[in-house]
Amino acid sequence: MKTLSIASPLRLGQTWIKLAKKKAFARGSEIGLVLAAVLIGLAAGTAVSGMSFLSRSLHSLIFGITIDDWLSSSTIENQLVVLVAPIIGGILLGLVLYILARRRKRAIVDPIEANALYGGRISLTDSIIVAGQNLISNGFGASVGLEAGYTQLSAGLASKLGTKLNLRREDMRILVGCGAAGAIAAAFNAPLTGAFYAFELIIGTYSMVALAPVVVAAIIATFAARAFSGNSFIIEVGEIGVITPADYVPAIVLGAICAGVGILIMQGVAFVEELARKSSLPPYVRPALGGIVVGLLAMVTPQVLSAGHGALHLNLDSEAPAKILIGILLLKSLASAVSIGSGFRGGLFFASLFMGSLIGKIFGTPADFITTGTLTPTVLAVVGMSSLAVAIIGGPLTMTFLALEITADFPITALVLAAVITSSLVVRTTFGYSFATWRFHLRGESIRSAHDVGWIRNLTVEKLMRADVKCAKLGVPLAEFREAFPLGSAKRVILLDDQDRYAGLISLPDIYAEEAETARPRTQLADFVSHQNDFLLPQMNAKQAAEIFDHARAEALPVISNLIDRRVVGQLSEAHTLRRYSEELDRRRREAVGEV
Template identity: 85%
Template sequence: MRLIETVSAAPPVKALVARLKLVKRKAFARGSEIGLIFSSIAIGLAAGAAVSGMSWVSRSMHSMIFGIGMSEWLSSSTIDNKLLVLLAPICGGILLGLFLYILSRKRKRQIVDPIEANALFGGRISLTDSVIVAVQNLISNGFGASVGLEAGYTQLSAGIGSKLGTKLRLRREDMRILVGCGAAGAIAAAFNAPLTGAFYAFELIIGTYSMVALAPVVISAIIATFVARALSGDSFLIEVGEIGIITPADYLPAILLGAICAGAGILIMQGVALVEELARKSSTPAFVRPAIGGIVVGLLAMVTPQVLSAGHGALHLNLDGGTPVHLLLGILLMKSLASAVSIGSGFRGGLFFASLFMGSLIGMIFAAPADYITSGSLTPTVLAVVGMSALAVAIIGGPLTMTFLALEITADFPITALVLAAVITSSVVVRTTFGYSFATWRFHLRGESIRSAHDVGWIRTLTVDKLMRADVKCARLGASLDEFREAFPLGSAKRVILLDDDERYAGIISLPDVYADEVEATKPRTQLADFIGHENDFLLPNMNAKQAAGIFDQSHAEALAVINNLIDRRVVGQLSEAHTLRRYSEELDRQRREAVGELQA
């Protein structure tokens, strides 16, 4: 009997021990930077593998569809069959459209990208959605649409980071860091540039730099770079020619080139928006648009295959030099149009590498007039590097990200300083004249107000219905002053909300004012309507604390009624300005301390 009792008691004990071990692992990850570092190592391994895997699938598709070798880049290959070049993007558009049609029937919610996830949702991304984006990106790029794979890289890797954070039940700020680790690993692996990946995460995905995030993000970027090198060799390297000597006089043309790239970036972003607007106004179903976009891309590719895919091969092809300026200008115009049509018509992908390619073209085109500004010391290669960084900043954002990219692909400090001057110029011009990067511009077109990955989601969750008091004092607007004073003696409340005969909000009365008027006024007021205020000032339950604070400031009210909606105007609560500002300040301080690691789980 004892043996039976012992055996039957063993499974619960084992289950308890296993549960305790799981809790310890989760507590270790939540409570220390070492736990985050170990998590970032796992994310870096996954990101490097994901980038290498997606790159291999893309190149395999290029080889099978276009008949080129696995070692060839699509945008620099010679394809004699022009009909194949025309039909491939169209077939890709049809396949993607079918995918989108099936997806629209099964999934209604909007797919969240890493910037939006970190800004609004505390780093929570659906891994399933991330896989869907990666598949869409592979279809688009694999059939030759003028988009890069970086969007799929970062989405999938950030989704893996978010999934790991969810499994470990990490706090909001730690989740945001792991999403940044995924994105850092993806970009680092994609460009063989760990510093670029790390600062991409800091500037664009996390939205800020902190000591807590430094080690996990950098380690993830380094690990992902090593994994991608081991799996894919040197296929991600960007090679440039001789740099030459940089002189102080070279900074003037570099700054001018930065301003030109800023203007070009704004035109490209607005071009994407214009294509999307035209597609919407045409009433063409969303699943048909990629095929129509594929027709345009295919026609352009018949002129030159350099418009196809992201442009890795075309970048190296033109950096070798010897291409006349008028041909470079033609390639730039066609690539810009192909990219705008691809993104605007519904192909999935990003403009990261495409912006580098187009920026290099702008730099080499600028080389001819630059000779008249300087003594001719700036080579087309130098201006190509400056141009690719400056245009990428204009479209993608991240001045330091693009500066470190220039450093890591050239290993030259003088040109890095030159690039820094250009990217700062480009960034300032875009921010002051346009105000958005490509990602945040698309959020703006969707009606979102976010302009970076700074965590503002907590503001949206700190809503009026969570801050208000539901026990409010109400009175009828038609009541006499004597009845009102009898129902609300002095000191029973600070203010009373008035309702009309239909139980709708009519305004607020200050109780001390009613009693002060009886004693001090030379001509006392005779009805409640004489004391009423803020008839058209009120709050709605779904407003956040920041919106409420703005209404308080505008109405000069110490407290306002909360009504259910603008039609019924039923009073559901009351909120004071002091309480709103105090809770907002407390939450803001908590977020700040959590970001710098002062709060523990």
């Protein structure tokens, strides 16, 4: 026993030393990040395969199809099941929401928000909850994809690993990008798509430091997912001949059309959500009502169910007339808006690809009048799916590489690039948001991308201010004030009223300059007061403080507790604020390019 009591602490100490060395290696080495990315890629590929298997198992169990069939392209004879399944899914999801509302008060953070505001920190528990909700929604037929669950769970696993390794803020953000890259790469068998999804949407920028780990995670996740599931997402476009300059005209027009449709879909989701809020129905009741609408639409055509993988291939291979395709597009758009707006958990990634392909095929008829005829409906469908996905999801290069990797056809990539740039430009200039950032806007958040702005919010006035301030009562006689504050004792003094609330600022040099003047002098402190309504609050960030300094044209301002009490708790100068802001900005820049 005595030997054990001595050896156990020794072994424990050795374990901690090894763990510390691993953490130091990961923090101080790009190779360490790459090795972490390998683990994240394996986890992401496994997570995607597992969720996909569970979803298709639910489809098989509930709707009576084989596990190898896609729900949205299946013929389901029992129409009662088609109607009831989304309703039951809504009820189950409502129960989950009811339990969560009673036990968890904080909002769930997604990867974009985590990288923008929280330095890449995501709760793994919350991520598992999101993945579970996504599975319920998709598994029971709601018109949402699994990509949101894939990305959330993979990013949550990556953030957990980064937390265990005690990584720096910028490295944490990169690992979250690795998780998202692995998830999208595994979902589409498209490592380049996954990598650029991470750069454009999750990390918010491209850097050499992030390149190796993100690409490695995407490749490993693709291999892992194919090892588990074996299937891949491929579109055959056939021979399209030589692309001429004239062919770019319909592609650009199609990109602009998809931008308009994307904006309408995003506003449609917001409209349904607003309608649900105004109805005063509890959030846990709304999914069941949304399930009724989805079920009724699915009775018209099962192509509105789930994400739409099968329906996309079905329509690419069919010669359906334009009016049928328009009907499917309208039904799918409505089903997706109702599903998301009523509270079903999921995303519009694949739904936007499916709807975009429909727009492309519908556009094929008028396109014949403005093209040489070399652009087949399938080619236009690929251009349309990429363009609508850019309008809703964002990421022009992401969707361009997706088109390249799922068609393995390079000539149409240039057409896709022209269309997605047009779509992205139209959306940014007329609407300004992607689907994710639009929902942040509706919640009151100001972020428009995953660019790291969290450090700005953390650099608050409370952290920057000085607490030792010189104060005086407003009613003190001028002579007494001069005696209490001789020239050179301070630059400025904060005045308080009879109830110790902030009343204004006095510049001490002005007091003594007035004393030397022979002209009509001012005789009381109130004559010298300035900036009575200019002040800072502790929770303001450095950027907001700088804007107030500029507006007030003040070198320093007091910090008050709140707008009601107006108790002075400190003082902050413009020079110190700008210096600290510049130092942090430079440090973040150096972190992003790997200089620190």
